[in-house]
Amino acid sequence: MSQRVRYANEVDPEFEEHVRHKYYEKLKDGCLKVGFSDKFLKCPFCHESPDYSYNDLLRHADRIASKSKTASYKEKAKHTGLIEYLERDFHAKIQVL
Numbered sequence: 001m002s003q004r005v006r007y008a009n010e011v012d013p014e015f016e017e018h019v020r021h022k023y024y025e026k027l028k029d030g031c032l033k034v035g036f037s038d039k040f041l042k043c044p045f046c047h048e049s050p051d052y053s054y055n056d057l058l059r060h061a062d063r064i065a066s067k068s069k070t071a072s073y074k075e076k077a078k079h080t081g082l083i084e085y086l087e088r089d090f091h092a093k094i095q096v097l
Contacts, residue, residue, distance in 0.1 A: 016076075019077035019081075020080045020081045020084070021081065022081070023077065023081030027044070027085040027089075028085060034082075034090065041054060043057060043061070045079065046060075054090075057086065061083045062079075064076060064079040065079040065080040065083060
């Protein structure tokens with residue numbers, strides 16, 4: 001593998017953290033929303049997202065963020081931000097509604 005290709009696949013950790021935090025804040029502020037009904041949630045980043053339970057949505061986000069070999073760094077950062085949002089803020093928002 002050439003040096004150029006290898007470096008193109010590497011992402012600055014600080015930049016990835018910035019992207020993750022940006023999407024976490026968008027979710028927290030309500031600019032992006034996790035779709036939900038009585039018992040089901042939808043991933044705000046995946047088109048045609050199936051219905052998930054809370055735990056299944058966390059597993060989905062974790063699979064994309066840490067285990068996917070095909071997801072871009074941006075998709076991984078978005079899903080990491082989703083995990084942070086679900087764990088920190090989602091239950092409080094549901095209780096308010």
